[in-house]
Amino acid sequence: MTDMIKKLNKLFSSVRLTIFLFFSLAVTSILGTIIQQGLPIERYKALYSPGVFSVLKFFNIFDMYHSWWFTTLLVLLSINIIICTSRQIPRITKLIFPAKKEIDDTVFGSSQIRKTFQSQKKLSDLEQQSEILVKALVGNPVKVKTTGTCYYFFAEKGKYSRLGMIFVHISILLILAGGLIGNILGFNGQMNIVEGNRSGTVILFGGEGTEKLGFDVRCDDFSVEFYETGMPKEYKTDLTIIDGEKKAASATIRVNHPFFYKGLKFCQATYGIAGVSDFRVIAKDNRTGDETVLKLNMMKKVPLPGSNSSFAIARFVTDHGGNGPAVLGVLIEPGKAHDIFWILKNDRTVSQQQKGGFTFMLKDLSRLYYTGIQVSKDPGVPLVWAGFSLIMIGFMLSLFFAHKRIWLRISGSQDKYEISIAASFSKNRETFEEKLEELTGNLQ
Amino acid sequence: MNDTFLISIVTFTYFFAAFAFLISIIFHKKSVDKWALIITVAGLMLQTTAIIMRWVHSYKLGIGHAPLSNFYESLVFFSWSIIFVYLIIRKRYQNSLVGILSAFFAFLILAYASLSGNVNCTIQPLIPALQSNWLISHVISSFLAYACFAIAFGTSILYLFKIKAKVNIVNLLPDATFLDEVTYKMISIGFVLLTLGIITGAAWADRAWGRYWGWDPKETWSLITWFIYGAFLHARLARGWKGIKMSLVSIIGFIAVIFTYLGVNYILSGLHSYL
Numbered sequence: 268m269t270d271m272i273k274k275l276n277k278l279f280s281s282v283r284l285t286i287f288l289f290f291s292l293a294v295t296s297i298l299g300t301i302i303q304q305g306l307p308i309e310r311y312k313a314l315y316s317p318g319v320f321s322v323l324k325f326f327n328i329f330d331m332y333h334s335w336w337f338t339t340l341l342v343l344l345s346i347n348i349i350i351c352t353s354r355q356i357p358r359i360t361k362l363i364f365p366a367k368k369e370i371d372d373t374v375f376g377s378s379q380i381r382k383t384f385q386s387q388k389k390l391s392d393l394e395q396q397s398e399i400l401v402k403a404l405v406g407n408p409v410k411v412k413t414t415g416t417c418y419y420f421f422a423e424k425g426k427y428s429r430l431g432m433i434f435v436h437i438s439i440l441l442i443l444a445g446g447l448i449g450n451i452l453g454f455n456g457q458m459n460i461v462e463g464n465r466s467g468t469v470i471l472f473g474g475e476g477t478e479k480l481g482f483d484v485r486c487d488d489f490s491v492e493f494y495e496t497g498m499p500k501e502y503k504t505d506l507t508i509i510d511g512e513k514k515a516a517s518a519t520i521r522v523n524h525p526f527f528y529k530g531l532k533f534c535q536a537t538y539g540i541a542g543v544s545d546f547r548v549i550a551k552d553n554r555t556g557d558e559t560v561l562k563l564n565m566m567k568k569v570p571l572p573g574s575n576s577s578f579a580i581a582r583f584v585t586d587h588g589g590n591g592p593a594v595l596g597v598l599i600e601p602g603k604a605h606d607i608f609w610i611l612k613n614d615r616t617v618s619q620q621q622k623g624g625f626t627f628m629l630k631d632l633s634r635l636y637y638t639g640i641q642v643s644k645d646p647g648v649p650l651v652w653a654g655f656s657l658i659m660i661g662f663m664l665s666l667f668f669a670h671k672r673i674w675l676r677i678s679g680s681q682d683k684y685e686i687s688i689a690a691s692f693s694k695n696r697e698t699f700e701e702k703l704e705e706l707t708g709n710l711q
Numbered sequence: 712m713n714d715t716f717l718i719s720i721v722t723f724t725y726f727f728a729a730f731a732f733l734i735s736i737i738f739h740k741k742s743v744d745k746w747a748l749i750i751t752v753a754g755l756m757l758q759t760t761a762i763i764m765r766w767v768h769s770y771k772l773g774i775g776h777a778p779l780s781n782f783y784e785s786l787v788f789f790s791w792s793i794i795f796v797y798l799i800i801r802k803r804y805q806n807s808l809v810g811i812l813s814a815f816f817a818f819l820i821l822a823y824a825s826l827s828g829n830v831n832c833t834i835q836p837l838i839p840a841l842q843s844n845w846l847i848s849h850v851i852s853s854f855l856a857y858a859c860f861a862i863a864f865g866t867s868i869l870y871l872f873k874i875k876a877k878v879n880i881v882n883l884l885p886d887a888t889f890l891d892e893v894t895y896k897m898i899s900i901g902f903v904l905l906t907l908g909i910i911t912g913a914a915w916a917d918r919a920w921g922r923y924w925g926w927d928p929k930e931t932w933s934l935i936t937w938f939i940y941g942a943f944l945h946a947r948l949a950r951g952w953k954g955i956k957m958s959l960v961s962i963i964g965f966i967a968v969i970f971t972y973l974g975v976n977y978i979l980s981g982l983h984s985y986l
Contacts, residue, residue: 282949289942293935293967300928300975332926446924455922494774494836501839522839523919534921535839641921651923655910662903 279350288344295340299331305473330473333450345443352436359429362670374674378689380700386684386710390677393684393710394418397675400706404690404699405671420675428693431665438657445650453645454478460486461541461637465509469642480531480642482510487517489538489636502538504638520640530644537639543583546594547631548610550578553624560630568599576600576623583632587611594629598622669694686710714768714778715825715832717761718787722821724754725794729814732807736883744807751814755794762787765834774836779850782976783832786824788850789972790817792858796897800862804893806885812865845915853908853933857968859901860940864965866893867958874955891954894961895947902940909933932971939964 278284302323311329312320327334375381386393397420401408405422412418456471456478465485469478484506491502507517508528518526518533525534546563550571559572568579579597587593591613598606600623608620610629620627670693679685688707692699731747734740765778778784797813824830870890873881884890912930913923924930943960946952 282945285945286942286950289938289945293938293942296931296935296938299926300931304926332931496836498836499839500836501842523843523915525918525921532921534919536921643921645922648917648923651913655913658906659910662906666900666903 276350279346280354282351284347285344285351288340288347292337292340292344295331295337298328302328302331304332305330307474341443345440348436348440352433355433359433362429363426372676374689375676375687378674378691380688380690380692380696380703382688382703382707384686384707384711385679386686387682388684388710390681390684393677393686396710397677397686400710401673401675403706404702405673408673408675418677421673423670423672425668425670425693428664428668428670431661431663431668434657434661434664436661438654438661441650441654441657445647445654447647448650449645449647453643453647455641455643455645457536457639457641458484459539459637459639460484462486462489462635478642482508482515482529484533484640485509486638486640489638491538491636502535502638504535504640506533506638506640530646532643532645534641534643535638536641539637539639540585540634541637542635544633544635546580546583546629546633548578548580548594548596549626549628549630551626551628553621553626568597571625574624576625578627581607585634592629592632594632596620596622596627598625598627671699714761714765717757717764718821719825721754721758721761722818722825724750724757725790725814725818725821728754729811729818732810732814735807736811744810747807747810747814748801751794751810752798754814754817755791755798758787758791758794762791769834772834774834776837776842777847777850778834779846780837780841781831781835783824783830785850785854785972786820786830789854789857790820790824792854793817793820793861796855796858796862800893800896804889804896806889808869808885809862809866809893812862812869816861816865840919843915843919845911845918849908849911849915852904852911856901856904856908857972859897859904860961860965860968863894863897863901863961866890866897867961867965870894870958871955887954891957894957898940898943898961898964902937902944905933905937905940909937929971929975932967932975936964936967936971939967 306329308329311323315323323329326336331337375383388396397418398408398410401420401422406424408420408422410418410420454469454471454475456469456475458466458469460466463486465483467480467483469480471478485508487505487507489502489504492500494500501521503519503521505517505519506526508515510516516528520526520533520535522535525532527533543565548561548563549558550561551558552573555573557573561569561571561578563569563578563580565580565583568577570577577599579599580594581597582595583592585592587609590611593609593611596608596610598608600606606622608622608627610620610627612629612632671690672692673688673690675689676687677684678687688703690699690703728747728750731743731750735743735747762778765784766775769775769778779788793813794817797809800809824832867890869884870887873884873887873890909930912933916925916930917923939960943957943964946960947957
């Protein structure tokens with residue numbers, strides 16, 4: 268039993284496992300970018316043969332990033348990080364808060380970088396120059412004089428940079444924990460609301476049913492602006508939250524500018540045309556040249572000025588054969604059969620219809636839009652942000668700072684002093700050693 | 712004079728810079744290296760001017776935005792980033808070879824941007840999803856990361872060449888350990904920038920699409936890239952891998968970068984389809 272635990276401990280404390288997991292996650296993640304994720308299950312059934320389908324279904328390839336095996340890989344990675352990092356903590360703590368404050372002679376024999384040489388200079392010169400050397404290499408030294416003529420100099424800088432790697436690894440755990448919480452307690456879906464209407468139900472993504480909000484969202488107004496190219500420039504929704512039949516809040520949301528209410532986030536996602544509320548058609552009397560703007564609603568006839576005829580709109584299409592919006596006009600003249608014709612808004616050839624002594628042009632139409640609001644709840648977000656901040660702090664600590672330490676000892680007696688130097692440097696050791704060589708020249 | 716014309720001048724400037732660096736290596740002439748540097752700096756200044764001109768021009772058109780929003784603009788910024796990173800690391804890795812790599816990559820990218828028929832160089836208005844303050848920080852950190860990885864890719868290829876090729880030319884190349892060191896340093900800086908790029912992207916996605924992570928192909932591929940370079944750093948720092956194995960991982964990593972940048976848009980579909 269203890270043998271088993273030992274083996275597991277060994278496995279999970281190995282960086283080999285980390286490298287293996289990184290490569291496994293990288294390779295398997297490719298699958299989900301090739302096979303489209305989260306489509307309705309019928310689509311996959313149509314795409315693959317029954318055999319292939321059942322294999323893919325077993326491995327949950329259609330939602331692979333939430334599958335049992337992908338989650339297992341992430342859990343293994345988390346355990347790996349926890350074990351490795353907790354093993355590092357005692358070592359790092361020792362480096363940052365060393366137990367012994369006084370200088371220990373063993374460093375002069377055990378440090379990665381060490382150097383010993385003799386000098387015949389005066390002690391006062393040596394002291395002064397040692398101080399300069401330590402200062403140039405690391406920083407202001409602590410000077411300790413002990414028994415006899417033994418002098419010690421010690422300087423240290425950037426010890427907190429050792430925390431960098433610990434922070435980075437803890438932050439990965441925070442991000443994974445945040446993701447997990449979001450997956451369990453959060454939801455993500457969309458509600459499409461026609462202008463003037465209200466709704467309290469979110470249709471969840473991935474065919475996971477619906478979610479009742481417990482309050483209503485009303486779309487008071489929706490508007491969209493276009494560039495000259497026809498590309499949408501900006502779209503926004505004025506919405507009101509009706510909670511307990513009272514107006515609880517109102518806001519305008521645009522793409523990139525969400526609104527928050529009761530821990531839920533409302534993002535402007537899409538829009539569409541639900542219908543048309545009214546039309547403006549110009550009727551030009553061909554005899555007099557008078558133009559009248561008719562304000563029309565669907566299937567309501569209005570009299571044409573200066574005649575016995577009247578006009579109505581029977582149908583509206585947003586796109587008539589690729590030529591843009593069009594209405595089906597009906598000219599009603601007494602004693603004649605109804606004349607029915609299309610009026611296109613953009614097409615020159617049929618935008619001006621000559622009928623019954625009038626020229627009809629579709630001037631304008633007020634579309635009735637629906638707004639697509641993405642509603643999401645994710646209680647894991649604060650943890651993820653904390654992880655993101657911590658990972659950058661960790662990287663900065665280990666990228667821009669290095670832990671540098673130097674010990675210098677002057678021993679011996681007049682005319683024959685021995686100088687021992689020991690140093691440790693967490694980064695750029697070669698540059699440091701070169702600099703040390705150069706500076707010790709003065710002391711010799 | 713418009714910015715695209717300036718960019719075509721910059722393209723040739725980088726070509727000459729690469730050529731000058733090459734001469735400096737072949738004939739062991741330090742003085743030529745100085746000239747190559749001057750040409751490179753001139754190229755970068757010209758390119759920066761072109762980018763600013765395009766920025767100003769977009770405001771004159773009434774669709775003002777930073778020129779970081781379509782494929783052409785991203786290619787121009789990618790090449791700018793490579794030269795920028797080169798000039799920063801030059802002091803520490805003073806070797807004309809890193810100069811050749813950077814100038815040549817920058818030249819290739821610009822040549823593709825200017826000459827390929829697939830790249831539309833007109834200034835286009837921004838769709839609502841791109842109108843965000845996150846655009847600049849997201850694009851800058853991502854492309855600086857790509858630039859670091861591109862240089863690491865170059866030194867990795869040369870490392871393999873130096874170790875494996877049995878031709879005299881390899882004597883012109885710097886030490887294998889130098890190439891290995893540049894690869895490692897570029898990847899460690901690139902990794903931090905890539906992380907920043909993913910984080911700024913996540914923060915942006917959270918506001919624009921309602922979630923910070925959605926396994927969209929572009930997001931997933933950036934994570935795949937992150938895993939590969941993460942594995943590289945762990946192998947190097949904790950396991951002491953060096954040499955050929957590391958070069959291979961670096962090359963695989965850069966293939967993932969290219970796929971994140973281009974493959975996702977041309978082969979897969981997703982929310983990032985505009986770039």
